[in-house]
Amino acid sequence: MKNIVKALLRNPGSLIGLLIFALVLAVALAGPLIFPQSPWRMVQRPFLPPGAIDGFLFGTDALGRDVTAGLIHGARVSLLVGLVSTVVALLIGVPLGAVAGYAGGRIDDALMRFTEFFQTIPSFALAIVLVAIMQPSIVSIVAAIAIVSWPPVARLVRGEVLSLRSREYVQAAIVTGHSNGWIIWREILPNTLSPIIVLASLMVATAILLESSLSFLGLGDPNLMSWGYMVGAGRTVIRQAWWITVFPGIAILLTVLALNLIGEGLNDALNPRLAKEGR
Numbered sequence: 630m631k632n633i634v635k636a637l638l639r640n641p642g643s644l645i646g647l648l649i650f651a652l653v654l655a656v657a658l659a660g661p662l663i664f665p666q667s668p669w670r671m672v673q674r675p676f677l678p679p680g681a682i683d684g685f686l687f688g689t690d691a692l693g694r695d696v697t698a699g700l701i702h703g704a705r706v707s708l709l710v711g712l713v714s715t716v717v718a719l720l721i722g723v724p725l726g727a728v729a730g731y732a733g734g735r736i737d738d739a740l741m742r743f744t745e746f747f748q749t750i751p752s753f754a755l756a757i758v759l760v761a762i763m764q765p766s767i768v769s770i771v772a773a774i775a776i777v778s779w780p781p782v783a784r785l786v787r788g789e790v791l792s793l794r795s796r797e798y799v800q801a802a803i804v805t806g807h808s809n810g811w812i813i814w815r816e817i818l819p820n821t822l823s824p825i826i827v828l829a830s831l832m833v834a835t836a837i838l839l840e841s842s843l844s845f846l847g848l849g850d851p852n853l854m855s856w857g858y859m860v861g862a863g864r865t866v867i868r869q870a871w872w873i874t875v876f877p878g879i880a881i882l883l884t885v886l887a888l889n890l891i892g893e894g895l896n897d898a899l900n901p902r903l904a905k906e907g908r
Contacts (some may be wrong), residue, residue, distance in 0.1 A: 636898035643894020649887035653880075657704040664698040666825040668854040672698075676870045690873045691866055696859070700880055703856040707884065710771055715829055717775035722871050723784025723825065727813050729783070730790025741787070744780045756839055760848045767850045770843060774836045785828055789821040805907040823899035827892055834888035856881050 637643045637875075656663075673682065677689040688697040729740040747755070756773040763769035793799060794817065802812045843849055844857030845864075845907075856877040863873030 633895070633898045637894045638893070640894040643897075646887040646890025646894065648802075649883055650891060652886070653704055653884050654708065656701055656707050660701040660705050664695070664701050666698065668698040668702040668838055670698075673708045676866075677874050678870075685855070687876050688870070688872045689802055690859070690863060691870065692767055694871060696876060699859050700856070700876060701756045703859060703877060704852045704880065704884075705761060706767070706850075706853050706855040707837045707840060707881070710767070710774065710840040711833040712772035714771045714836045714840075715776060715832045717771065718778035718832060719825070719829060720783055721775065722779035723786050723818070725779075726783035726786025727790050727818060727821075730787040731794055731813055731817065732808065733791075737787070740783070742781050747780045751837065753842060757846070757848065765843075765848045765850060765854060770840055770848075770850065773843075774839050778836065778837075782825070782828060782832075785824055786818075786821055789824060790817055793817050793820055799813060813834060827896045827899060830888055830892035830895055834885045834892070837881065837888075 637647065637662050671693040672695050673685060673689045673693050675689060675693045677685055677693075679688040679886050680686060681688065685695060685697065687700065690696055690699070699901065725744070729737045729744075759773035759776060763772065785849050790813075799812060799816050802816050807815075838858055841857030841860065842850070844855045845861035847861065849855050849858050859873050859877040860881075863870065863877075867874050
């Protein structure tokens with residue numbers, strides 16, 4: 630673990646990503662303390678430019694709501710959706726991929742055909758349909774994003790398990806009489822953690838983009854302020870009040886960029902071949 634942290638800190642890109650993500654996380658956690666009032670509350674006249682009045686750093690929107698409060702509360706929603714949906718997708722994809730790769734044969738074929746069924750439908754289109762059916766809420770958004778995100782996890786884990794199940798230590802565990810579940814959990818899955826961790830960091834970024842896109846289309850949770858909702862709400866008045874759309878858009882860009890930089894740094898740190906090459 631210490632070696633991974635050192636490798637991340639030596640990589641300029643991942644270091645920048647860690648700093649940006651740490652800032653976003655700190656803002657999200659400290660949001661209720663900085664702005665305890667509701668982000669939906671009208672606090673000033675509409676279309677107040679950034680910095681025009683003290684206390685309104687990023688101005689107000691079309692209804693006189695504080696854009697700064699919306700950005701801070703929106704960070705909590707975006708990170709919550711990104712992290713929880715990624716965890717749920719991993720809980721679905723990892724077991725399915727491990728069972729498919731280890732069992733092989735008809736079980737592998739059946740599980741992979743099931744996985745391919747979800748991959749034949751565009752992820753964003755399927756997420757829209759699922760949220761529309763379940764009604765927009767934070768739970769339905771997390772569920773929809775998790776459902777469209779688990780197939781790549783399953784295929785990645787299956788490939789890793791296929792390459793590991795013939796190793797000597799796995800064969801030794803089989804000979805000594807350990808159960809299949811014990812072998813998968815104790816011998817195989819720990820050796821697949823590196824690519825899973827890298828993929829998970831990228832999945833969080835994708836989940837944040839999906840949530841923002843859904844909220845932009847009006848399919849976000851109506852009770853929660855999010856960056857996607859702010860971008861969607863300001864798109865009709867972008868020439869009159871550019872800040873309503875630009876600032877949440879920058880927040881989305883920086884957060885996704887930070888997660889991608891972290892993912893690239895993790896890939897360099899956890900990939901032995903790249904580490905030997907000195908990348």
